[in-house]
Amino acid sequence: MSSFTAKADTATFKERTDAALADRILKVAVERTAGTAETKRGIAVAAFPDFDAARDRAAAIKDHVVAHLGHYLEMFEANAVAAGAKVHWASTADEACKIVIDLCKAANAKSVARSKSMLGEEIGLPHALAEAGIGRVETDLAEHIIQLADERPSHIIWPAMHKTREQVSALFKAKHRSPHEEETIAAMAESARRQLRGEMLGADVGISGANFLIAYTGAICTVTNEGNAELSLVPPRVHIVTAGIEKIVPSMPHAVHMLRMLARSATGAALTQYTTFYTGPKRPGDRDGPEEMHIVLVDNGRTKMREEGLAEMLRCIRCGACMNHCVVFRQIGGHAYGGTYPGPMGSVLTPVFDGLPQSRDLAHACTLNGKCQEVCPVRIPLPTLLKGWREKSWREGLEPTSMRVGLGVWAWVASRPALYRFGTGIAVRAMRLLGRKGWIDRLPLAGGWTQYRDMPRPAAQTFMAQYNKERRK
Amino acid sequence: MSARDAILSRLKSTAPGPIEAEAAALLTAPERPAVDESALEAEFLARLALPSVNASHDVIAAMADLPAAIARYLEGQGEHLTLYLPPDPRLATCDWTGFTLHESAAPDEAATLAIARKGIAETGSLVFETSPQAPMLPNFLTLHHIVLLAVKDIAPYLEDAPLPGVQPRAHYWVTGVSGTTDIEGSYVRGAHGPRFLHVILLRD
Numbered sequence: 117m118s119s120f121t122a123k124a125d126t127a128t129f130k131e132r133t134d135a136a137l138a139d140r141i142l143k144v145a146v147e148r149t150a151g152t153a154e155t156k157r158g159i160a161v162a163a164f165p166d167f168d169a170a171r172d173r174a175a176a177i178k179d180h181v182v183a184h185l186g187h188y189l190e191m192f193e194a195n196a197v198a199a200g201a202k203v204h205w206a207s208t209a210d211e212a213c214k215i216v217i218d219l220c221k222a223a224n225a226k227s228v229a230r231s232k233s234m235l236g237e238e239i240g241l242p243h244a245l246a247e248a249g250i251g252r253v254e255t256d257l258a259e260h261i262i263q264l265a266d267e268r269p270s271h272i273i274w275p276a277m278h279k280t281r282e283q284v285s286a287l288f289k290a291k292h293r294s295p296h297e298e299e300t301i302a303a304m305a306e307s308a309r310r311q312l313r314g315e316m317l318g319a320d321v322g323i324s325g326a327n328f329l330i331a332y333t334g335a336i337c338t339v340t341n342e343g344n345a346e347l348s349l350v351p352p353r354v355h356i357v358t359a360g361i362e363k364i365v366p367s368m369p370h371a372v373h374m375l376r377m378l379a380r381s382a383t384g385a386a387l388t389q390y391t392t393f394y395t396g397p398k399r400p401g402d403r404d405g406p407e408e409m410h411i412v413l414v415d416n417g418r419t420k421m422r423e424e425g426l427a428e429m430l431r432c433i434r435c436g437a438c439m440n441h442c443v444v445f446r447q448i449g450g451h452a453y454g455g456t457y458p459g460p461m462g463s464v465l466t467p468v469f470d471g472l473p474q475s476r477d478l479a480h481a482c483t484l485n486g487k488c489q490e491v492c493p494v495r496i497p498l499p500t501l502l503k504g505w506r507e508k509s510w511r512e513g514l515e516p517t518s519m520r521v522g523l524g525v526w527a528w529v530a531s532r533p534a535l536y537r538f539g540t541g542i543a544v545r546a547m548r549l550l551g552r553k554g555w556i557d558r559l560p561l562a563g564g565w566t567q568y569r570d571m572p573r574p575a576a577q578t579f580m581a582q583y584n585k586e587r588r589k
Numbered sequence: 590m591s592a593r594d595a596i597l598s599r600l601k602s603t604a605p606g607p608i609e610a611e612a613a614a615l616l617t618a619p620e621r622p623a624v625d626e627s628a629l630e631a632e633f634l635a636r637l638a639l640p641s642v643n644a645s646h647d648v649i650a651a652m653a654d655l656p657a658a659i660a661r662y663l664e665g666q667g668e669h670l671t672l673y674l675p676p677d678p679r680l681a682t683c684d685w686t687g688f689t690l691h692e693s694a695a696p697d698e699a700a701t702l703a704i705a706r707k708g709i710a711e712t713g714s715l716v717f718e719t720s721p722q723a724p725m726l727p728n729f730l731t732l733h734h735i736v737l738l739a740v741k742d743i744a745p746y747l748e749d750a751p752l753p754g755v756q757p758r759a760h761y762w763v764t765g766v767s768g769t770t771d772i773e774g775s776y777v778r779g780a781h782g783p784r785f786l787h788v789i790l791l792r793d
Contacts, residue, residue: 149774170620177615184608186600199756205593257780258771274771281773305769305777312781317696333756343767343782346729361596366612368751373619375747385641386622387712387747389768392761399758401721415592419599
């Protein structure tokens with residue numbers, strides 16, 4: 117296990133980041149997967165006719181849905197109920213977990229098979245199931261790995277991205293009934309297949325999220341490359357879906373457009389291997405399928421986001437492209453962020469779920485280079501939303517005193533141009549004295565900056581001084 | 590107030606209607622990969638051969654040729670002629686002499702046959718629905734997923750996949766085999782379900 121994951125839940129953001137930066141194995145693991153994802157997405161997008169126009173359309177579809185969210189949720193509910201599903205509503209994470217646990221208890225469930233769902237992680241479902249004494253089989257390979265390691269997901273598409281093959285091998289050898297002998301990734305996957313097949317087929321309840329909810333038909337859509345959703349959801353007697361209310365699309369053709377964007381942005385594929393639309397439970401004469409289907413529609417802060425300037429974030433289709441392309445994520449991995457969702461989208465969402473006082477550092481841990489917005493398939497203005505959290509943090513007095521005083525002094529000086537130029541002139545000269553061979557390796561009051569990199573030695577005069585000198589010529 | 594009422598009371602529409610017309614307008618001329626509609630079979634086969642789909646294929650001229658095509662495939666893979674057949678009356682007309690047929694799929698079923706309602710040229714996807722004649726689980730338990738598809742049922746785009754009207758319990762698209770990239774992004778086939786996908790095209 118990398119050193120920082122063990123203390124991820126208690127350490128501060130800065131401590132987690134320091135540990136992550138010092139963890140060489142983590143850097144290798146993250147780079148192997150995120151690097152591949154970046155390359156594959158680039159190829160897929162280049163081959164797609166007018167991906168930018170497709171992004172405009174995807175954003176417009178989501179904006180339309182978010183504007184008429186109540187209308188579509190009621191339509192979805194009516195159609196899902198007509199197909200025989202039962203629809204439940206939860207305002208909070210706790211309410212959602214209670215509904216799921218009560219359904220599991222009513223089904224006398226000893227074990228549930230779970231198909232990876234970030235909403236399930238968001239509401240704390242694994243923990244709630246454990247507290248209720250209900251066995252949980254994570255069926256996505258990566259979720260299985262982190263369940264065995266007793267860790268949290270570090271990426272929304274590749275939850276075990278932080279693990280190297282060597283670490284996975286050791287884990288399977290310690291925990292699997294008949295582990296692999298050959299040290300190859302294929303042999304490790306085969307070991308997991310042997311382990312999980314029986315556990316999946318023996319589960320009493322199958323639990324999934326939903327990539328899309330289709331309002332016109334009442335269907336829920338899951339996408340996987342492993343086929344684990346279908347193996348988890350078809351055999352058990354009960355299928356429970358937990359889905360965020362923003363997952364709605366009007367019709368199947370709208371879902372098709374979003375699926376084209378999702379697969380390309382996430383993995384660079386044209387489509388996931390298995391894409392399934394479930395509409396209600398088993399029908400008369402069907403030889404398989406659940407007898408009951410329950411859909412839990414979860415708010416957990418989404419209506420508030422819509423009301424309080426974060427409606428654009430409700431476009432998110434959880435593809436992970438923003439984190440794969442984020443220079444910060446690529447350095448620190450997912451766990452350092454501390455929330456359910458890492459990377460740029462996570463830095464916008466975590467303050468909604470955990471509160472800004474606990475998570476204000478995340479908005480600052482962004483270079484604002486805009487890469488996340490460039491690759492987002494639904495054009496979420498992530499840097500703008502992150503700046504919004506910075507401003508809110510300032511307005512609410514959450515920034516540390518040193519920052520407030522420092523910025524206050526700077527603002528006072530900066531609004532007096534003559535004083536500002538005098539001050540910067542002195543600072544430039546002082547910094548030149550500290551510079552050796554063109555670089556400054558230690559700077560008073562900016563030790564954090566120079567701890568990991570050197571600063572270029574400044575020019576002999578400030579820009580304004582040089583500009584005025586040239587103008588006078 | 591119930592959670593339902595609490596949520597819906599905060600979600601009144603923030604834009605004027607008519608909602609349905611606006612939703613329909615969002616589907617005008619969607620951006621999608623170009624498909625040559627005069628050569629759907631070739632387009633479909635090209636996508637089927639992509640590394641991401643990685644399916645093999647065979648072509649038969651009549652339903653009566655289906656058992657021989659399956660035998661050819663299974664023997665080529667070094668497998669016994671053991672097969673799960675769905676209870677589809679179209680398959681009852683074939684002569685299955687020489688096969689050991691399973692009426693229900695075992696947890697480690699080696700080979701399963703399924704009939705696709707459509708093939709999609711855009712992605713090389715196979716489209717299925719559940720019904721009393723078409724259970725779903727066998728297609729995910731099996732190691733070799735063998736799919737019969739009539740050439741006339743190949744459609745250009747994913748928008749052509751869904752059935753109109755009342756939906757079946759499950760409508761699903763298969764675009765390859767059960768694969769994973771969860772360990773270091775390295776691709777492995779047969780993560781949980783099928784490791785091989787073989788499509789038999791019926792050119793009737």
